[in-house]
Amino acid sequence: MSDIYQKLEKIVSKNYISNSEYIRHAYSRNVDPLLQGVPDIVIRPQDTQEISEIIRIASEEKIPIYPRGGGDCEFGGSKPIGNQGIVLDMKRMNNIINLDEDNLIATVEAGISWAKLNEFLSDYGLYTGCMGPGSGMTASIGGGISHHSVGGGGCAKYGACTNQLVSLEVVLPTGEIIETGSQANKFSKSPFNRFGNGPDLAGLFCGDNGIFGIKTKVSLQVFPRPPYAEYKTFVLNRKSAQVSAEIFSDIRHKGIDVYDAMYIMDLVVNIGCQQGLFPMWEDNLKRKKGIFFYTIEANTEEELEAKSKQLDEIILNKKRTEELGSEISDGNIAKWHYEEQGHWQFYHNLWGMFPALEPLTAECFTPINSYPEILTDIDMWDVEHNDEIQKITNITGQRPITGSGPILLIDGCNVELTCGFTSFSSYHNGEYHEIIDEVNIKLWKSLLERVTKHGVQWYMMGEIMSQIMVEIGAYPEDFYSFMKSMKKTLDPNLILSRGKYHFGGKK
Ligand SMILES: Cc1cc2nc3c(=O)[nH]c(=O)nc-3n(C[C@H](O)[C@H](O)[C@H](O)COP(=O)(O)OP(=O)(O)OC[C@H]3O[C@@H](n4cnc5c(N)ncnc54)[C@H](O)[C@@H]3O)c2cc1C
Structure with missing residues (x-):
């Protein structure tokens, strides 16, 4: 390995490569507590050419390479599988290359975060439409495209971030560099369209989870942020999963252009309030029931009012649904989500609901009309696995939680279903309990298998x-x-x- 290390060091200089134990372990995990793989080397290239040279060496030497953006994958996608290989950290490649204001296309290096790009765009009255994932403060655009990420705001209107993709520059696993879409014509001056010049090769790398190539440059459509927005929050006092699914479905069947629509189940509202996570609901919700909220955008006040009226009719027509007041302090989480970039804070807060809790997620796409049944089945799964779960409760004194997080309307009649098993890590009260890891992995796999059999679509395939x-x-x-x-x-x-x-x- 030392020969290879020296060759790689020559490419990036000694400041941007490490094989120290400390650094290797820092890159050995993503956000789950269970999956670990310690790399031999961590390298941080600064441009496409360096990546191509690194890849050529890895390919000659048959050494695995794991691309990593923000490292926010929930399924162990951006760390080694087993103790081996090179982690290729993309975060130095975080520059904005060009904003084509005439054609509304931004071209960036793949390691830039959604937050950094949107901060830049806001000076021009623009945004990325789909604001990437809920982890967008740290997650990279390259990671989002590799996952088909969707969720951090705007996903009901714009769908997954890959919908906005215009062109990619990719280093192939043999070191060659290609550009896709309009850039497959070498006479094209700058990216303008994804489709044409042959098959949609950008599509090959969308959602590939880093198996087909390293994305180095990404061109995305960007959009003018409309001047008007309205946001409302409702309590669903009965059968909230079913009622929320009916509302999502009505929105789509009536063709209402909604920016965001989200359902948060009773359990999350309840525990979140106990943990001080939702201060806006602590006093405003007498009974901690399911929450539904929407955001709409418009170019005129009249348009905003018309859309809002249509939506309110749908929602308030459902039995025992109440609207909360318009301010954040009245319980209007939708306002916080849109106005205060809550879409990039919400999930980070949920992740740390209890300091010791660790989510083993089962986040997937599924049709609107399927999730109430999946949630019921997850409850059944929990009951069936009570004996196993009890082994963890015996150590921690608190029972892990099974259920769903927020459910968001995305493209078409689909939702992003955040569900899973939120457990404890094996270090509890200063002691290591191997049994917790064993039970966690067994239960996580069992739940993922159960949810898969509902025919869902996974997008983080770590x-x-x-x-x-x-x-x-x-x-x-x-x-x-x-x-x-x-x-x-x-x-x-x-x-x-x-x-x-x-x-x-x-x-
Ligand atoms: C708090 C929190 C909230 C989240 N919210 C959402 C959400 O709302 N919606 C959602 O969809 N996901 C969500 N996620 C999951 C995850 O953050 C997203 O999928 C995100 O897009 C991953 O980006 P990243 O830069 O962190 O990618 P990483 O985790 O670094 O990488 C993801 C995958 O892409 C590959 N990869 C990364 N960069 C490149 C590249 N340049 N070229 C080729 N392959 C590459 C990696 O090898 C890996 O397989 C959340 C995660 C957390 C922790």
């Missing part, structure tokens, strides 16, 4: 989810073998994100 899909035979055989042969063609030495999808066989 270590655990990409492997479970293969292990339980969820991929149709022909689909999996097609994906595998594409991988072999693009990446003959299986260097990129080795271990995902069991392409090299099950270990």
Whole structure:
């Protein structure tokens, strides 16, 4: 390894490479407490050319490479699988390359965060539409495109961030560099359209979870932020999961252009209030029931009023639904979510609901009409696994929580369903309890398998989810073998994100 280290050091200089134990361990995890893989080397390139040179060396030496943006993947996607390889940290590549104001296209380096790009765009009265994921303060645009991320605001209106993609620059696993869409014509001056000049090759890298190439440059459509917005919050006093699904569905069937629409289940409202997470509801909600909120945007006051009226009719027509006051202090979380960038704080707060709790998530896309049934089944799963869960409760004195987080309306008649098993980490009260890790991993896999069998669509396919899909035979055989042969063609030495999808066989 020392020869390889020296070759890599020559590319980036000694300040941007490390094999120290401290740094390697710092890059050995993502946000879940369970999955760990310690890299041999961490490297932080500054441009596409350096990445191409790094990749060529890794490919010659058959060393795995794991691209990492913000490291916010919830399924162990941006850390090594097993103790091996090189973590390629993209965060030095965080510059805005160009804003094409005439054509409303921003071109950025892939390691830039959603927050940094939007801060820049706000000076021009623009925004990215879909504001990326809820982790957008730290998560990178390259990570978002690699995940089909959606959620941190604007996702009911604009859908997943990949919808806005115009063009990509990608370093292939053999070191070659390609550009997609309009840039596949070398006479094109700057990116303007994704489709054309042949197949949609950008699409190949959307949601690829870093297995087909390293995204180095991303061009996205950007949008003028409309001057008017309205945001309202409601309490759903009965059957909130079912009622929220009806509201989402009515919104789509009536064709109302809503910017955000979100349902937060009773349990989260209740526990969140106990933990001081939702100060706006502590006094305003006598009974801690499910919450529904929406945000709409418009170019005129009349347009805003007309849309708001239509939405209110849908929501208030449902039995025992109440509207909260218009200010944040009245309980209007929708206002905080839009006006105070709550969309980038909300999930970070939820993650730390109890300091010792660690979420083992099952975040996925599913049709609106399917999630009430999935939530009921998750409750059943919890009851069926009570004996296992009890093993953790016996140590911690508190029971892990199973259920859903926020549910958001996204593209078409789909929602992003945040659900899962929120457990305790194995370090509890200063002691290490191996049994907690064992039970956590068993329960997490079991829940992911259960939710998969509802036919949902996963978009973060890191270590655990990409492997479970293969292990339980969820991929149709022909689909999996097609994906595998594409991988072999693009990446003959299986260097990129080795271990995902069991392409090299099950270990
Ligand atoms: C608090 C919190 C809130 C979240 N909220 C949401 C949400 O609302 N919606 C949502 O969709 N997700 C959400 N997530 C999940 C995650 O943050 C997002 O999917 C995010 O887009 C990941 O970006 P990242 O830069 O952190 O990617 P990373 O975790 O660093 O990487 C993600 C994947 O992409 C690959 N990758 C990263 N950069 C590149 C690149 N340049 N080229 C090729 N491959 C690359 C990695 O190898 C990995 O497989 C949340 C996570 C947290 C912790």
